[in-house]
Amino acid sequence: MHRPPPTPATPATHRLAAAYSAQHRGIALLVMVDGQILFEDYPGRGHPNRAHELASGTKSFSGVMAVAAVQDGLLSLEEPLAQTLTEWQGDPWRSQINLSQLLHLTSGIPGGNLARPPTYQAALETPAEAPPDTRFSYGPIPFQIFGELMRRKLKGDPLEYLTRRIFKPIGLEYAFWRRGPDGHPHLPSGAFLTARNWARFGELVRQGGLWQGQRIVDAALLDKCFAPSRVNPIYGLTWWLGRPISPAQRAAIGRVGQEIDALAGTPGLPDDLVIAAGAGNQRLYISRQLRLVVVRQAEGIVESLAGRRTAFSDAVFLRLLLTGQG
Numbered sequence: 001m002h003r004p005p006p007t008p009a010t011p012a013t014h015r016l017a018a019a020y021s022a023q024h025r026g027i028a029l030l031v032m033v034d035g036q037i038l039f040e041d042y043p044g045r046g047h048p049n050r051a052h053e054l055a056s057g058t059k060s061f062s063g064v065m066a067v068a069a070v071q072d073g074l075l076s077l078e079e080p081l082a083q084t085l086t087e088w089q090g091d092p093w094r095s096q097i098n099l100s101q102l103l104h105l106t107s108g109i110p111g112g113n114l115a116r117p118p119t120y121q122a123a124l125e126t127p128a129e130a131p132p133d134t135r136f137s138y139g140p141i142p143f144q145i146f147g148e149l150m151r152r153k154l155k156g157d158p159l160e161y162l163t164r165r166i167f168k169p170i171g172l173e174y175a176f177w178r179r180g181p182d183g184h185p186h187l188p189s190g191a192f193l194t195a196r197n198w199a200r201f202g203e204l205v206r207q208g209g210l211w212q213g214q215r216i217v218d219a220a221l222l223d224k225c226f227a228p229s230r231v232n233p234i235y236g237l238t239w240w241l242g243r244p245i246s247p248a249q250r251a252a253i254g255r256v257g258q259e260i261d262a263l264a265g266t267p268g269l270p271d272d273l274v275i276a277a278g279a280g281n282q283r284l285y286i287s288r289q290l291r292l293v294v295v296r297q298a299e300g301i302v303e304s305l306a307g308r309r310t311a312f313s314d315a316v317f318l319r320l321l322l323t324g325q326g
Helices: 011-023 055-071 099-103 120-124 141-154 158-170 195-206 219-226 247-253 301-305 314-323
Strands: 026-033 036-041 191-193 274-278 282-287 292-298
Touching: 011 026, 011 036, 011 314, 026 195, 036 195, 055 099, 055 141, 055 158, 055 191, 055 195, 055 219, 055 274, 055 282, 099 141, 120 141, 141 158, 158 195, 191 195, 195 282, 195 292, 292 314
Parallel strands: none
Antiparallel strands: 026 036, 026 292, 274 282, 282 292
8 A cells, every 4th residue: 555755844853944044044934734834934034924036936937837828728838939939930040949948948049147037029039049959048038038929829918827827726916026128027037925825836836736626737737847858857847856967967057056956866855856946045845745845035136146155055954854954
């Protein structure tokens, strides 16, 4: 008879992880198991009702929005984007890009400046620097292109679709969402959520697209978010994956992701971990194996984007949370 894995962590390990988080500018920590909040901590300027910027943690909404749009018949992950972005049809590289490549960040289009999402039009005009499926490049430009793709498919606002299709059915309310000078929502960054609201999204993902028995997103389509590309084995469709990689693979993908890439090889951690991650160590960790959703929010986004890194370690934090051993 198959037994479910043990309930992760204890009140004592929760407190150890909370102390470590607070020492590294943490302002919110929420631990949820089986959909129930077991632990919350809001040190410093944190508060249960304070919405905090997710930074690039925002990116993972796009993957779920994309597969929901596939489910709704709006698009497919394999269709050439140039069918809709007709300006690309004469371009030898961009005419070959499909949506899966765009959101795996392997389209050949550069990621761009992390702190400055371009307008949708400027993103659309960005030339590819390599053929699709040959290079991983992390940054905001592909997500703004996805925003323009969705805007044309919907003939409307992509954030309104995300709100109607995903957020409202699960009772998620965002406090604020930045928009660019073109009036369009920043899809790579810019969402402000409380820890409890971000945890709602995490629980939808943990449940494979179910919410209180209601099917919100098709399970098989949602799982496509956690399938890596050939180019980067620790990045899915807008989600980081807690999997081991070789030194050569680490060198190939560069600096981004080096804090994440050690997680799968860390004793005591689940091998199915998926992460939405943002500057300043904003984190949404999900493990279906452990029936676990963890939200961690922190100050220091501006400093992080300026290249001043903190000593926070995902591996140490999660080891403390799950095993009590840093």
